[in-house]
Amino acid sequence: MEVKQPEPTNSSTMRKALLLINCLVLAIGNCGSPLLMRLYFVHGGKRIWFSSWLETAAWPLILFPIACAYVHRRKTRPGVETKLFLMEPPLFMASAAIGVILGLDDYFYAYGVARLPVSTAALIIASQLAFTAAFAFFMVKQKFTSYSINAVFLLTIGAGVLALHTSSDRPENESSKEYVLGFLMTVGAAVLYGFILPLVELMYKKAKQQLSYALVLEIQMVMCLFATLFCTVGMLVNNDFKVIPREAREFELGETKYYVIAVFTAIITQCFFLGAIGVIFCSSSLLSAIIIAVLLPITEILAVIFFKEKFQAEKGVSLALSLWGFFSYFYGEIKQSRKTKPTTTTAETEMPQAQQFPIRLESA
Numbered sequence: 001m002e003v004k005q006p007e008p009t010n011s012s013t014m015r016k017a018l019l020l021i022n023c024l025v026l027a028i029g030n031c032g033s034p035l036l037m038r039l040y041f042v043h044g045g046k047r048i049w050f051s052s053w054l055e056t057a058a059w060p061l062i063l064f065p066i067a068c069a070y071v072h073r074r075k076t077r078p079g080v081e082t083k084l085f086l087m088e089p090p091l092f093m094a095s096a097a098i099g100v101i102l103g104l105d106d107y108f109y110a111y112g113v114a115r116l117p118v119s120t121a122a123l124i125i126a127s128q129l130a131f132t133a134a135f136a137f138f139m140v141k142q143k144f145t146s147y148s149i150n151a152v153f154l155l156t157i158g159a160g161v162l163a164l165h166t167s168s169d170r171p172e173n174e175s176s177k178e179y180v181l182g183f184l185m186t187v188g189a190a191v192l193y194g195f196i197l198p199l200v201e202l203m204y205k206k207a208k209q210q211l212s213y214a215l216v217l218e219i220q221m222v223m224c225l226f227a228t229l230f231c232t233v234g235m236l237v238n239n240d241f242k243v244i245p246r247e248a249r250e251f252e253l254g255e256t257k258y259y260v261i262a263v264f265t266a267i268i269t270q271c272f273f274l275g276a277i278g279v280i281f282c283s284s285s286l287l288s289a290i291i292i293a294v295l296l297p298i299t300e301i302l303a304v305i306f307f308k309e310k311f312q313a314e315k316g317v318s319l320a321l322s323l324w325g326f327f328s329y330f331y332g333e334i335k336q337s338r339k340t341k342p343t344t345t346t347a348e349t350e351m352p353q354a355q356q357f358p359i360r361l362e363s364a
Contacts (some may be wrong), residue, residue, distance in 0.1 A: 015282060018213065021115040022278030023291055029272025030075055030295045034122055036265040036301055037113045042307070043252040050240045051265075052110035053231035056102065058271065059215035059224035062217050069214035087211070087218045093202050095118045099223035101196060102273075103230025108189035115174065116184025118303035124186040126296040130156055131194025132289035140205060142286055147332020153292055154325030158296070161321065197285035200277060216281045289331055294322045 016184075045051065066085075074076055075083045087095070105155050112121050119333055136142035144152075235241060249260040279288040 001283035013074040019279065022275045022282060024275070024349065025271045026275025026279060026288070026291055027295055027298075029268055029270070029275055030122075030292055031266065031299050031302055032268040033221070033272050034113055034118050034299060035306055036261055037110065038118045038121075038303075040258075040261050040265065042319040044250060045247065045258075046114075047235075047238070047240045047243060047247065048110050049098055049107065049234040049262050050244060051114065051239045052103070052106040052128050053228060053235055053240075054262055054266045055106040055110065055269045056224035056266075058270040059221050059228060060314045061267070061270060062221040062224070062274070064215050066214060066221070068092065071216075085218055086212070086215045086223070088209050091203070091207055091209065091219065093217075093224060094206075095219045095222040098196060098203065099226030100230050103227035105189050105192040105196065106227055106231060107234065108185045108192060109141045111188060112182050112186030115178050116186060118307060119300050120183075121186050122296050122303070123301040126158075126293045127156070127187070127194075128190040128194040128197075129293040131191050132197050132285055135195050136198040136285050138200070140285065141197075142200050142284065145332050145336065147328050147335070151329035151332075152286075153327065154321050156293075158317075158321035158325065160219045160295075161317050167220060171358065186235070194289070197276065197288055199281065201280050201285040204281065211281070213278075213281065216277060217274075220277050223277075224270070224273060227269060265361065277318055287329070288327070294325065297322050 033055070037054075040051060045170075070082065070084050109121075109125070112124065116124075129152060133142070133144075137144070149264040208213070248255045253261075276288045276292070279291060
């Protein structure tokens with residue numbers, strides 16, 4: 001077996017920088033998206049298919065960094081034929097299939113946000129960490145350390161603590177049946193996304209072409225494109241396109257703010273998906289799920305500030321447990337990296353592919 005050469009220091013630094021950037025982008029999208037979506041529903045918005053469509057409708061924005069990567073390849077490789085898109089048909093088909101599943105997940109999530117307070121919806125979505133951990137174990141053979149197990153346990157308990165006072169969260173003028181259905185749909189969204197994260201990692205591992213961050217951007221674009229097409233069909237069947245202008249005129253905050261909220265919902269939610277898939281590329285689906293879960297208390301606090309939702313003591317306890325679990329995971333990662341550093345060459349030959357992705361901005 002050919003032994004891989006140790007990764008250059010600058011490549012390792014770029015890996016860490018790219019991971020940090022994607023974590024920040026994921027944090028912006030994870031905290032901002034549910035608040036904007038809830039703002040739409042609280043002030044008169046009622047179109048669930050439209051709201052789910054907005055979650056991935058900003059996919060054309062990804063064309064800009066893809067174009068930048070293309071220009072970079074042309075400048076650094078003069079005289080060599082350069083393709084605008086690196087994706088090959090098998091990877092395109094896999095991304096499209098995951099995109100359809102993502103579209104269904106978007107609808108489940110939008111339905112839940114329409115029926116539940118932000119705090120309750122965020123609480124349920126945080127349960128995707130447990131589903132991600134289970135799916136990652138079976139699908140990509142995710143290896144767990146005592147620190148990662150401790151992190152999953154603490155973050156799950158943190159979400160469970162928040163569940164102690166959800167019975168009084170049912171919004172006014174909403175029937176128990178609608179509330180329960182919204183609850184179940186949000187659970188379905190958590191299960192589906194807990195499945196999608198390891199599925200994306202599995203696609204990376206099975207890809208028969210070299211992965212680069214430019215290629216990851218293409219995968220994200222195709223996934224969001226097909227998720228948008230899926231939701232577009234739902235909008236057409238539900239006649240949303242005909243109703244939107246009237247709904248905008250009747251929106252409590254005004255017609256202009258209606259469209260501003262819609263545009264920013266699309267952009268911020270795109271940050272969430274882009275950050276999640278980027279963290280998977282740089283590390284693993286488990287880390288992506290852990291970051292989503294650890295941001296739960298922050299979303300709770302923002303919901304208290306902007307929507308005047310109650311801040312019980314349980315939310316403070318949840319915040320402490322989430323931060324404890326978060327730091328536990330990273331302490332374990334740092335300790336593990338120091339342990340394996342002297343035997344980098346040997347470790348790289350045994351390391352799962354999810355941890356071997358080279359950080360490149362162009363195709364090899």
